[in-house]
Amino acid sequence: MDRTRLRRSMLYVPGNNAGMIRDAAIYHSDSIMFDLEDSVAYRQKDAARMLVFQNLRTLDFEGIETVVRINGLDTPYGREDIRAMVKARPDIIRLPKTDCAQDVQEVEKLIEIEERKNGMPVGTIGMMAAIESPLGVINAYSIATSSDRLIGIAIGAEDYVTAMKTARSASGVEILYARSAIVTAARAAGICAFDTVYSDLNNEEGFEAEVRLIKQLGFDGKSIISPRQIKLVHDVFAPNGKEIAFAERVIEAIEEAKAKGSGVIAVNGKMIDKPIVERAISTLERADAAGLRDYSSPAEGVLHA
Amino acid sequence: MRIVKTGTAGTLESSDVMITVRSNGTDGVQIALQSIVEKQFGKQIRATIEDTLKSMSIDHAYIDVKDQGALDCAITARLVSAVYRAAGIEKIDWEAL
Numbered sequence: 001m002d003r004t005r006l007r008r009s010m011l012y013v014p015g016n017n018a019g020m021i022r023d024a025a026i027y028h029s030d031s032i033m034f035d036l037e038d039s040v041a042y043r044q045k046d047a048a049r050m051l052v053f054q055n056l057r058t059l060d061f062e063g064i065e066t067v068v069r070i071n072g073l074d075t076p077y078g079r080e081d082i083r084a085m086v087k088a089r090p091d092i093i094r095l096p097k098t099d100c101a102q103d104v105q106e107v108e109k110l111i112e113i114e115e116r117k118n119g120m121p122v123g124t125i126g127m128m129a130a131i132e133s134p135l136g137v138i139n140a141y142s143i144a145t146s147s148d149r150l151i152g153i154a155i156g157a158e159d160y161v162t163a164m165k166t167a168r169s170a171s172g173v174e175i176l177y178a179r180s181a182i183v184t185a186a187r188a189a190g191i192c193a194f195d196t197v198y199s200d201l202n203n204e205e206g207f208e209a210e211v212r213l214i215k216q217l218g219f220d221g222k223s224i225i226s227p228r229q230i231k232l233v234h235d236v237f238a239p240n241g242k243e244i245a246f247a248e249r250v251i252e253a254i255e256e257a258k259a260k261g262s263g264v265i266a267v268n269g270k271m272i273d274k275p276i277v278e279r280a281i282s283t284l285e286r287a288d289a290a291g292l293r294d295y296s297s298p299a300e301g302v303l304h305a
Numbered sequence: 306m307r308i309v310k311t312g313t314a315g316t317l318e319s320s321d322v323m324i325t326v327r328s329n330g331t332d333g334v335q336i337a338l339q340s341i342v343e344k345q346f347g348k349q350i351r352a353t354i355e356d357t358l359k360s361m362s363i364d365h366a367y368i369d370v371k372d373q374g375a376l377d378c379a380i381t382a383r384l385v386s387a388v389y390r391a392a393g394i395e396k397i398d399w400e401a402l
Binding site: 016017018019021022023046047050051053054055057058059080083084087117 | 314315316318319320321322375376377378379381382383385386389390395396397399400402
């Protein structure tokens with residue numbers, strides 16, 4: 001389970017769609033989320049579960065993180081999903097409609113039972129929790145700290161706005177509080193924060209505005225419903241040249257200071273403290289993922305020195 | 306596992322396969338295959354179906370296969386689902402798979 005990997009884009013793939021599952025890896029999203037929940041009709045839950053199971057055990061997803069969204073334990077499908085998916089061994093099991101810490105812990109107990117049954121080290125499978133209700137938003141921090149397996153929490157907006165007696169709008173003002181609460185809880189807990197889907201595939205301008213907004217709020221990435229949305233998300237999350245150059249100088253200065261045994265570091269006359277270093281590391285990771293760094297520069301290899 | 310009714314799983318969408326399983330008494334395994342890639346992969350598809358049935362201890366069944374270019378793992382998945390549905394069993398033995 002990798003807590004620190006880059007998760008800008010999480011591509012939804014309906015669990016009963018053989019063609020989409022087969023092709024999921026070719027678009028190079030950061031994560032692929034196979035869905036056994038809302039995109040699968042009740043009568044096809046068994047077939048979707050089997051299809052995802054067989055594909056996960058067979059296909060090479062080329063290092064892309066694999067996530068399975070299971071059905072809740074309040075449905076007849078959730079327990080069977082866990083039995084099958086732990087054996088299929090995705091990187092992450094994602095819980096829908098998480099209202100409180102106990103929801104996470106109940107699923108975690110079942111995952112642990114299956115890990116032991118399958119001879120896997122306990123803790124092999126990571127978890128993430130989607131928060132989709134006002135109660136979940138209120139409990140965001142206790143959810144985010146409910147299990148060591150959690151790599152992140154996500155906001156699911158559709159059920160949330162319905163419960164709030166409103167509807168989604170272009171500005172997203174109706175979910176601003178929930179987004180802020182979730183990203184703050186995730187940061188306080190030291191895990192990732194994922195934004196909800198943007199379903200109007202033909203409104204590229206609206207999509208870009210939303211991705212810029214959630215990046216500015218501090219989210220790590222966004223759930224997406226089409227491969228067409230991947231590039232824009234990655235472009236928005238990519239740092240610009242000025243940010244990359246500054247981050248490289250910060251890391252260089254840290255290395256120089258370490259070599260000299262000096263405690264205080266400044267770049268361009270600005271004191272560099274821990275948050276700036278952390279931001280620089282994150283900037284360079286995103287720059288590397290977008291292929292934006294010039295490795296002929298003197299900063300080459302500094303990050304890993 | 307005993308086939309007690311007709312069970313179907315899968316779709317006719319591209320890269321998928323629709324498989325129907327029904328009892329044929331004691332006539333062994335009979336496979337009726339239609340595939341867009343039959344010339345190239347017909348043998349392999351039949352082998353995948355036969356191996357999967359053997360692993361589930363199914364010695365007698367009529368299997369109708371309408372393939373739209375599914376991967377082996379999708380064929381296995383649809384066949385196992387169709388067999389369980391035809392056997393009327395909801396609880397899958399994941400350990401055996």
